[in-house]
Structures are given as structure tokens and as C-alpha cells.
Amino acid sequence: MAYNTLRRSLVVASVLAFAAPVAARDQDSKSAPLAKQLVQLLESSKLDSIAAADPTNGAFVAALYIPGTQLLVVSGKFNTPAGAQERIKNKEYRDLYMDLQGAALPGSRLFASDISCDGLLKGNGDGAADSWDFANKSVTFDGHKKAKMNEDEYSKVYVDADEQYARILTLLLAQAKPKT
Numbered sequence: 004m005a006y007n008t009l010r011r012s013l014v015v016a017s018v019l020a021f022a023a024p025v026a027a028r029d030q031d032s033k034s035a036p037l038a039k040q041l042v043q044l045l046e047s048s049k050l051d052s053i054a055a056a057d058p059t060n061g062a063f064v065a066a067l068y069i070p071g072t073q074l075l076v077v078s079g080k081f082n083t084p085a086g087a088q089e090r091i092k093n094k095e096y097r098d099l100y101m102d103l104q105g106a107a108l109p110g111s112r113l114f115a116s117d118i119s120c121d122g123l124l125k126g127n128g129d130g131a132a133d134s135w136d137f138a139n140k141s142v143t144f145d146g147h148k149k150a151k152m153n154e155d156e157y158s159k160v161y162v163d164a165d166e167q168y169a170r171i172l173t174l175l176l177a178q179a180k181p182k183t
Contacts, residue, residue, distance in 0.1 A: 034165050035122030037172035038074055041066065042120045044179040052096040055178035056088065057171075062111060063087045064171045065100035074117040075100075078171055079107025091178075113137050115168050122172075123165045135164040 045053060045068045054065035057078065064078045077100060081087055090099040103112065114136040117123060125144050126132035132145035142150055142164070147157035 032122045032124055032165055033169040034117075034172055035124065037169055037176060038117055038120055038122040041172055041176050041179060042068060042074065044176065046070070048179065048181075050096070050179070052100050053175050053179045054087075054091055054096040054099040055174045056084075056091060057174055063091075063099060063103060064174050065096060065103050066172075066175050067097065067100050068120070072118075072120070074115075074120040076115040076117065076168065076171055076175070077103040077107070077112065078114075079103045079112040081106065081108065110138065113167060113171070115164070115171075117168075123161070123168050125161055135160075135168070137164070137167075 041053070045051065045066075050068070051070070052065065052067050054063060056062075057064055060080075061084065062078050062080045063084070064076065066077075067075045069075070081102075087099055087102065090096070090102070104114075115123060116134045118131045118133050123133045123135065123144060126146065132143050134141060134143040136142075142152075142157075142160050144150075144161060144164075147154045150157055150160075152160070
């Protein structure tokens with residue numbers, strides 16, 4: 004009897020030891036619940052892309068959803084925003100995504116590669132990792148040593164990226180929600 008109790012305790016402890024870091028990692032990400040919401044909306048609307056204007060800074064944001072695999076999100080500005088506004092009006096979201104990838108003003112483009120469509124998460128270097136491109140720099144969130152940063156710098160870049168990504172996802176969610 005004591006053996007079974009000990010065995011059950013060890014199983015529970017090992018499950019908790021594995022689940023706790025994953026739960027904490029997801030909890031730390033502001034973008035995680037928003038990415039999951041956006042994916043659900045895109046799937047229910049049968050869309051593979053979405054785009055919106057960013058009224059705070061004159062930029063545009065767009066996402067390309069690769070079902071079950073990846074959420075690619077880009078933000079940037081154009082010299083003349085009228086074309087981008089027209090694309091949003093006509094629901095040409097994929098075209099605007101492509102425009103932002105190729106023709107956004109230098110230095111204005113942000114890009115997130117969200118592996119597993121679950122928000123930007125700090126990986127531990129044991130698999131595919133999310134990445135964030137900004138200001139002509141790129142960071143893959145697979146550990147501070149691989150990113151060649153000290154832990155504080157890596158955490159600051161992650162927090163900034165996650166906050167910006169969450170703000171972009173909020174704009175895309177507002178665009179994707181059915182209008183009443």
C-alpha cells in the first residue's frame with residue numbers, strides 16, 4: 004500500500020514538474036491568449052490572413068495563418084498609405100501582408116514568426132522557437148545563450164517584443180471580429 008502511494012506521489016510530482024514550467028511560460032506571455040483567439044477567429048471565418056490599420060502610429064499590420072503550424076505577423080509603414088487602406092477596405096489581407104513584407108519603409112517593419120500559433124514564448128533551446136525581427140535585428144527566443152545576450156538583455160527584448168506583438172494581435176482581433 005505504501006509502495007502504491009509513493010508511486011502515485013512520484014507520478015504526480017513528475018507531471019507537475021513538467022507542467023509548471025510550461026504553464027508559467029504561457030502565463031508570462033501577454034500575446035499567448037491573443038494569438039490563440041486570433042487563430043480561432045480566422046479558422047471560424049475560414050480566413051488565412053487578416054490586416055488592419057494601426058491608428059496609433061500610422062502603420063499597418065497583417066497576419067498570415069498557416070493552419071496548425073505558424074502565425075506570421077508583420078507591421079510597417081508606407082510612404083503613401085492610401086493603397087494599404089484600399090486593400091483593407093477590399094479585404095485584400097494577404098496582398099497587404101505581402102506588401103508589408105516587401106515594401107514597408109526601412110526601419111518601420113516588425114515581423115513575428117509565431118511557431119505553433121500560441122504567442123511569443125521563450126523557448127529553452129530544445130526545439131523550434133518563435134522569432135522577432137525589429138530595427139534590422141532578429142532574435143530567436145530559444146534561450147539567451149543562443150541569442151548571444153546576457154539574461155537581462157534577453158528578457159528585456161522578449162518583454163518588449165511580446166508587448167508589441169500583443170498590441171498588434173489586438174488590432175488584428177478587432178478587424179477579424181464579426182461586425183454587428
